Amino acid sequence: MNIEKIIKVHDNPQKLIEFIKAITLKDRKIKIMNVCGSHEHTITFSGMRSVLPENIELVPGPGCPVCVCSESDIINAINLSKRDDTILVTYGDMLRVPTKIGSIRTEGKNYKMVSAPHEIIKIAKENPDKHIVFFSIGFETTTAPTAALIEMDLPENVSILTAQKLTPEIMELLVKDSEVGVDAFVAPGHVSAIVGAKAWKKFPEKYKIPTVVAGFEPENLLLAIAVILLQIKENQCELKNVYKGVAKEEGNKKALQLIYKYFQKADVNWRGIGYIPESGLEFKEKYNHLNTKKIFNLPEIKEEKILGCICDRIILGKAYPDECKLFGTVCTPRNPKGPCMVSLEGACNIWYKAGRK
Numbered sequence: 001m002n003i004e005k006i007i008k009v010h011d012n013p014q015k016l017i018e019f020i021k022a023i024t025l026k027d028r029k030i031k032i033m034n035v036c037g038s039h040e041h042t043i044t045f046s047g048m049r050s051v052l053p054e055n056i057e058l059v060p061g062p063g064c065p066v067c068v069c070s071e072s073d074i075i076n077a078i079n080l081s082k083r084d085d086t087i088l089v090t091y092g093d094m095l096r097v098p099t100k101i102g103s104i105r106t107e108g109k110n111y112k113m114v115s116a117p118h119e120i121i122k123i124a125k126e127n128p129d130k131h132i133v134f135f136s137i138g139f140e141t142t143t144a145p146t147a148a149l150i151e152m153d154l155p156e157n158v159s160i161l162t163a164q165k166l167t168p169e170i171m172e173l174l175v176k177d178s179e180v181g182v183d184a185f186v187a188p189g190h191v192s193a194i195v196g197a198k199a200w201k202k203f204p205e206k207y208k209i210p211t212v213v214a215g216f217e218p219e220n221l222l223l224a225i226a227v228i229l230l231q232i233k234e235n236q237c238e239l240k241n242v243y244k245g246v247a248k249e250e251g252n253k254k255a256l257q258l259i260y261k262y263f264q265k266a267d268v269n270w271r272g273i274g275y276i277p278e279s280g281l282e283f284k285e286k287y288n289h290l291n292t293k294k295i296f297n298l299p300e301i302k303e304e305k306i307l308g309c310i311c312d313r314i315i316l317g318k319a320y321p322d323e324c325k326l327f328g329t330v331c332t333p334r335n336p337k338g339p340c341m342v343s344l345e346g347a348c349n350i351w352y353k354a355g356r357k
């Protein structure tokens with residue numbers, strides 16, 4: 001059967017579900033991982049799991065930017081906000097992420113929330129006697145606007161606390177972990193728009209894992225799942241893109257040029273996971289004057305596991321939110337005990353809000 005033909009013909013959710021049921025191999029469990037909070041949101045809120053064959057497992061992976069931010073970086077951010085000469089600026093979700101000493105919101109002093117990096121320029125101009133620290137977290141999609149901010153005429157009283165992560169590198173860690181046991185990936189559409197669909201080629205070519213780039217509508221995700229299952233049935237293993245309107249093969253060359261003008265790959269710390277080689281971005285040495293870690297000589301703070309929280313296993317696709325004993329009782333979006341309950345992209349938050357208690 002021709003995969004390209006299915007991509008063209010099957011744009012109807014009901015037809016896609018019927019098609020998936022018809023082609024699914026019944027004699028084996030198939031674990032398909034998404035690595036994007038928005039994909040998990042669509043899958044969970046649409047009830048997709050309940051309409052697919054029982055042996056198809058749709059598992060959320062490390063797709064939530066605030067969930068993977070290291071405890072050390074957050075505690076350093078809290079401590080910076082306690083200084084009288086600084087203002088810490090970051091995205092709203094980051095303010096509520098718990099650590100062993102509390103969150104930025106509960107323990108911080110001078111902090112402000114922004115929805116886009118360029119808002120920092122106004123804050124810096126209004127507070128010329130303060131040092132403005134932008135706590136820049138997330139994957140490739142948030143690194144690009146951070147690089148664009150630096151490219152602007154950045155006031156001298158601004159520096160950047162980087163906690164930028166790279167998606168392909170964490171996926172590579174997952175495929176090497178036999179406990180995860182991924183059979184296929186749905187690759188994130190927004191990240192692909194920056195890094196290009198080609199960034200995922202190594203998964204089918206090197207690791208023999210079918211990978212399909214998908215958007216965020218239920219029918220586009222169903223199409224991606226259909227294309228994956230057809231490949232498995234026909235013993236094929238390729239990279240496919242069903243989100244071609246947004247995610248081009250080469251990605252956004254301008255954004256990538258800007259990112260790698262200021263940053264370089266580095267070994268970085270993932271919450272609950274630890275250091276992964278070349279899995280994040282740090283400033284190049286010549287930009288040390290913009291690097292908060294260098295300016296304030298920030299220490300590495302040892303992470304402590306939150307008692308009862310299994311976010312580390314959920315981020316790695318080894319457990320589902322409702323396997324946590326604290327889920328929906330002690331830990332809720334109003335009172336998050338772990339990072340996965342904080343953000344709209346966190347698997348625990350999504351499952352709780354979708355009523356999967």
Ligand code: SF4
Nearest residue numbers: 309310324331338348
């Ligand atoms: Fe962590 Fe709360 Fe999720 Fe449990 S329910 S894994 S404590 S975030």
